[in-house]
Every structure is written in structure tokens, then in C-alpha cells.
Amino acid sequence: MSDFLKHFQKQQASLSPREIVRQTECPYCSVQCTMNLHEEKSIRVSRYSVTARKEDPVTDGRLCVKGLNAHTHVLDDRRLKQPMVRGRDGKLLNVSWESALEQIRIQVQSLQERYGNDTIGVYGGGSLTNEESYLLGKFARIALQTKYIDYNGRFCMSAAAGASNLTFGIDRGLTNPLSEVPLAKCIILAGTNIAECQPTIMQYFRKARQEGCKIIVIDPRETATCSIADLHLKVKPGYDAALVNGMLKVILEEGYVDESFVRERTNGFDELAEHLKRISLSEVAALTGISPQSIMEAARMYGEAETGMVFTARGVEQHASGVANVRNFLNLVLLTGKIGKPGCGYGAITGQANGQGGREHGQKADQLPGYRLIENPEHRAYIAKVWGVPEDQLPMKGLSAYEMMEAIHRGEIKGLIILGSNPIVSNPNSHLVEKALKKLKFLLVIDLFESETAKLAHMLLPGSAYLEDEGTMTQLEGRVMVRRAVKPLPGKARLDWRILCDIAQVLGKGQYFEYRSAEEIFDELRIASKGGKADYYGMTYERLEQQHGMFWPCPEEAHAGTPRMFEDGFAHADGKAKLAPIEHQNPKEVANRKYPYLLTTGRVLQHYLSGVQTRNTPELNSKYPEPLLEIHPDAAAELGLVHGGHAKVASKRGSIRLKVKVSSKIRLDTVFVAMHWGGDGCINRLTNPSLDPVCRMPEFKVCAVQIAPS
Structure with a gap:
């Protein structure tokens, strides 16, 4: 063989790809599908792709279009790769980590010396790991000693959490594992579009239907989820509690109450029964737009079923009466005794990747790790001991996410640290939010890309992707899973938890943040959660990996976890759940002559939250490149709108211009717009910031608007 041929073959061998496969999890919705990242490496280039992992304990090897493209944004050249500071000319300048940390120290200390510790706020995200969520809460209260911390999960499940805590005494998203869904003989899906928002778990609902389950969908729109519905109740936005009152009345009067369960396992039945006697089905029908016959049909379907489950999501929860709405659905569950047994339970379908864990360990304004309350003296004393600080040094509770924006606008908060969130897009009344953030003397954003919010930052730090x-x-489900790192960080980016530790160090609090790994943080989280409602103490990385995830509460290492809640009792002191009469409340804005249509918002299959990751994924963005105004054909004709044309949509808070999508799948009095875009396509410029009195959830799902051709 010639030297030339030998050289050619050697060169070709060096160029031949070799494949490396690593297990990871999708960063998007709350299902957290496991998947394989494939890397084909050659001497010149690496190519990446994703496939489903058949061993997934929940999805049996399914991925949606977002999961199949979940690696794309991580590899994008537009990723932030080194610290940047905004110069006097408004341009971003690259700086070293040492310089960035020193400037953070100067800014934080000078503001706190002048205005007090609470002048700095912290704003987190529902896609952070449990370790980062825990650490962010500790960072706010120990490193900054500020009371102001909240996160975008406030806009996700806070209403369901508030209702579950009041009713059951504890909040875990699903009371049963998804594997029990096919055991249900009737399922109610209220304000949840699982087919687009969590498509990989639709298999459970399809299987239930194949087994004879009746499925009721409650939604103002005919969504993709309606394809499996036996009955679709196209309720008027904001009138869910009224609809359920009608169903409860039928259940009570036609004998579908589980009397022994109600007597032995609940309190409050007499008050609820007295309330239901005053309900008129004809009045409910007039309020909701659902006929008395359809209300009775739904009640009988659910009441007659031997087993049943109720699932809610943002359509029910994102209201100024969100807690009350969910409590009424829980009345349905309790009155019929359909909980604590196989195929019987309730579930709040979490939206964000770690929306459940994010609120359990200290990101919320009123919470400490383990779902403890920051204003409970015993809880404060326990966490102070874990953290090694005097109890009186822990701040009290601050404000909810949107209320923090109002406090910034008033000048009460002058510095803000944001980790993994884009509040300009995700908050209601986003015009005010943008004005508020522009008033800050110091805005630090830790993220992957220069989001709409990051464009206003005085400093950007490059964080870590999943x-x-x-x-x-x-x-x-409440299943805790370990996600391992499978790629090195790009450029000078740092792990999110390491950035928090580095900032704590320069602020003189480094002794409280001496972690060498995420697992070390988790081991402290386990101790901090011990004895709390969200008890992770019995879990370890080793156990979680061996068992493909475990359900909390898990109080001891010998404990198997708790897949099904409430088998023997509820979490209130007496072991009983609380029934409660729920009076219907109108939305804070109703249609009128000036604003004759109701706007509701939501998500689409191709995008996730504020769109920072999915809008930077060409395959996804090309399929749904801009927000659309979904409107009924008769309403469009009356307004002179055509499919593909443009309309101006205005509320009391502002206006935006949108492309029109004419669809007969929505109510005549209602329009729908997805929430994944910023700038001139940001629908939250219009939404109502009125807050639920219990959980402080804004009323995203209904506001009055006027519409005209544009």
C-alpha cells in the first residue's frame, strides 16, 4: 500500500463520526420527559440530535415537537457566554467575572447602605432545579437579607396551591400518579389543554377513554384536547365556579353524594348544602352560557361514575377568583368521595418544568424550604438552625411577583436580581412592568439569552442551560427526578448555583454557601425540608436514580415515597378535608359597550412560556412565528376582519396589532391570543393585573377588549 493511500485512509478514519449518547430530560413542560442526546463527533464538527428514551417511567418513550428540538437553543451562537456590563452609551461591554462580581458588590452594598436591605429584590423562575430554587431563597434571605423574593411560578399554580392547602391541608400537583388515570370512569379536564401543553401524557387519557371512561372538557375554546371529549362545555371565561355550583346542586339533589365519606372524612357539608339549595340552574346557565341540560349531563356523568378524577390548569386558575374556582372543583371531588383511592383524585396540571418543586423550597415570598411558612415562628426557628443564623435575622414575607413590580414602580425596590425569568413578557399589564424596570438603579439578569427583560439590564451574567x-x-405528579449534566458550559458561562455562591462570597456571606456540587445543596435541602409538608428527607441522588424518581413526601430513607395521597386522611390537624360554599364572582372586567369582547390567553404547542428558548429554535418558531388573534367567524364578519388580515386589540391598559385567525372553535363573545411573545406582540400589555386575595394570582384569563381592523 502506498504512503499516499495509507495517509488518505488515516485521514478518513479521523473524520469518521463516532456517536456518544447521554441521558437527559426535556427542559420544557412539567412532564419532564427523559430523552437521549446524541452527539456525532468527528475531528472537525459535532452534530447533535435528540430521541425519546423508552425507559421513561411516565411517557414510555414519547417526545413532543419541543422536546425533539430542545437541544437547539442550547447550542445557539447567540447564547450569553461571558459577563457584560452596559456602558454609558447603552452598549454592552464584555468584562471579566472578577470585575463583574466586584461591581455587583459595590452596587448592592451601596444601595443597601443608603436605602436598607429590602431595597434589593430577587425574582426567580419555575424552570430552575430544586437545588437552585432552594439556594435562591437562601441567597435572598441570608446573602441579601431582603424580604423581597418571588418567582414566575406565582403565575402558574398558585391558585391551585392555595385551594389545595385550604381544602386538603397540603399542596401537591397530582394526588395520584398518572398511571391511575386509565382507572377513572369519568374525568373532568377544566381549563387545561393537555394535547398541546403536555402532549406526551395524552396517552393516559386516550387509554382511559378506550376503557370506557367518560371525559368532560370545560373550556371556552374547542382545543385539541376536545378530540377525546364526550362532552365539551364551552364556558364563558371567568364563570367556572358558577358552572360547578350548578353541577354540585345536581349531585346533591339527585343523590350522588358519598354520605359516609363526607361524614367521616370532611367538614363543612351543612354549610355547602345550604348554599347549593339557593343555586338556580337557570341562573347558572345564563351566567355561563351552558344549558341546564348540559350541566345536568355533566353532573350525572361524574356523579354516577364509580371512579373519577378532576384536573384543572391555568384556564380555571388564572383569575382574581382563582382559589375559589379551584376550591369548587375540589368540592366536586370531596362530595362524591372520589379521592384517596385508585383512579380517584385531583390534579393541577403544572405548566413549568419545575413549577411544583420551585414553590416548595423557598422561592415564594411567604415560604421557606419544605413548604414551611416564613411567618410561622416554629418554621423560622427550624430553618434558621439549618442555615446557622439567628432566627431574628431572617426577613419576614415580602410581596408577590406582580406586586414587586408595583413596588419597583413606586421606588421602594431600587435593585433587582433576576434568575431565569423574563418578567416584561410574563407579567400582566406589562407596560407598567417595563416602566418599573427602567426605574431601577441596578438590574442584574442571569440568563441564556438577551431576553426582552435582559435588554434593560445594567449587567448580564451568562448562566447554565439544562x-x-x-x-x-x-x-x-410530585415525582422527584435527577437530571445529570451532559455538556460543558460554553465560553465563560457558569452554573446558576455557582453564580449565586460567587455573589454571596463577595458580599461577605460565603461561609453559608460553601457547596462543591448540586448534590451537596440537595443534601442540605433534604435536611431543611425534613418534617415539612414537602418532605424530601428520605431521598438521595442514589435512590432517585435507582428508582427512576420518587414521590414526596418521603420522610425517611427507608420510606418508599407517596405515589397516592390521602388514603387514610388529609393534612389538616383533624385529618379531615374542608368543604366550603363558593359564591360566584364576576371577573373584574366584564364586556360592555366600549369593550364588547372577552380576551383570554394561553399557550400553543410550539412555544414555552415567554418564548425566549423556543423563539430561538428555528424549527419551532417557523411553525408559529407570531401571535394570532383567534376570533369566531361571525364576530370577524361583524367587525370587518378577514383571516390573515390584521386587527387592533385594545383594553384599558393598552393596545397591540395582531394577525387574525378566524375559527369557529371559540365562543362568539371571546377571543384568544397566545402569550409567548414580547414587544409589540406581547398580549400581556392588555391583561388585567387584578389579584386573587389569597394567592395573588393575576387575572390573565379574562379582560374586556375592543377590536377593529388595522
């Missing part, structure tokens, strides 16, 4: 990050996630 392929680079390590930690645990708690998916919608």
Missing part, C-alpha cells in the same frame, strides 16, 4: 446543569426536578 444540558449543562445538574440537579433534581419535581414534575407534575
